[in-house]
Amino acid sequence: MSDGRRIAINRDADIVAARQAGRELAAEAGFKGTDLTLIATAISEVARNIVIYAKYGEIAIALLEERDRRGMAVVARDEGPGIADIEKAMRDGFSTGGSLGLGLPGARRLMDEFEIESRLGVGTTVTMRKWVTRR
Amino acid sequence: MSVPILKQGDVLIASIQVAQTDAELLALRDRLTGQVGDVRARGVIIDVSALDVMDSFATRTLRAIAYSSRLRGAHTVVVGISPEVAFAMVQLGLELGAVSTALDLDDAIAQLEQHRKNERRRE
Numbered sequence: 001m002s003d004g005r006r007i008a009i010n011r012d013a014d015i016v017a018a019r020q021a022g023r024e025l026a027a028e029a030g031f032k033g034t035d036l037t038l039i040a041t042a043i044s045e046v047a048r049n050i051v052i053y054a055k056y057g058e059i060a061i062a063l064l065e066e067r068d069r070r071g072m073a074v075v076a077r078d079e080g081p082g083i084a085d086i087e088k089a090m091r092d093g094f095s096t097g098g099s100l101g102l103g104l105p106g107a108r109r110l111m112d113e114f115e116i117e118s119r120l121g122v123g124t125t126v127t128m129r130k131w132v133t134r135r
Numbered sequence: 136m137s138v139p140i141l142k143q144g145d146v147l148i149a150s151i152q153v154a155q156t157d158a159e160l161l162a163l164r165d166r167l168t169g170q171v172g173d174v175r176a177r178g179v180i181i182d183v184s185a186l187d188v189m190d191s192f193a194t195r196t197l198r199a200i201a202y203s204s205r206l207r208g209a210h211t212v213v214v215g216i217s218p219e220v221a222f223a224m225v226q227l228g229l230e231l232g233a234v235s236t237a238l239d240l241d242d243a244i245a246q247l248e249q250h251r252k253n254e255r256r257r258e
Contacts, residue, residue, distance in 0.1 A: 037188060038222070
């Protein structure tokens with residue numbers, strides 16, 4: 001991972017700040033049009049989960065540079081209550097927070113790679129990556 | 136920054152100017168629902184072209200505005216969803232439910248006009 005940014009997340013204005021920083025960095029990485037919006041939307045969803053469920057956390061975004069491809073990594077980390085049933089949380093329409101239940105499964109569809117790690121009472125880390133498609 | 140709400144005849148037009156926080160979207164919902172009654176509006180148009188994303192929260196809030204406005208006698212049309220935002224919404228799995236959409240303001244006003252005619256025919 002090369003240079004990147006960290007955004008502390010603890011109120012709803014931080015959700016906007018995180019997705020805007022993500023969009024800027026994605027443009028630097030070489031993403032265009034629709035991909036910028038997809039990345040910003042995925043960041044918005046995972047950032048909101050931090051505000052709603054954990055109260056405090058951070059989002060780290062970084063450019064990825066490999067020999068034959070460029071991309072971006074988004075890591076959303078919190079020390080909140082953790083997710084009791086990840087399988088359920090990844091299902092469309094499941095929510096314990098009164099939302100549409102599309103945040104996590106939706107973010108997974110918006111990005112190329114998606115991993116989630118969560119331990120009850122310890123916290124949750126979501127790692128997402130997207131690669132610039134060559135045209 | 137709070138969203139300006141204009142009144143044109145019996146239509147309220149909310150034109151979102153910049154990216155909105157969740158709290159700002161909820162405030163817009165409450166102001167619009169209140170004003171529908173205050174001015175006896177029959178139509179509500181929300182221009183979202185300046186929104187950077189339409190994530191699950193924004194979608195849920197627009198749906199709430201449309202449903203509560205309908206309960207207060209007004210039909211809601213959302214205009215200005217860009218191709219990028221539309222594609223992101225599809226990927227997320229978001230649906231606008233009963234919210235009407237239009238490409239631009241003219242189209243939205245024409246839709247409200249049509250909606251009114253249909254209602255009159257039913258009366």
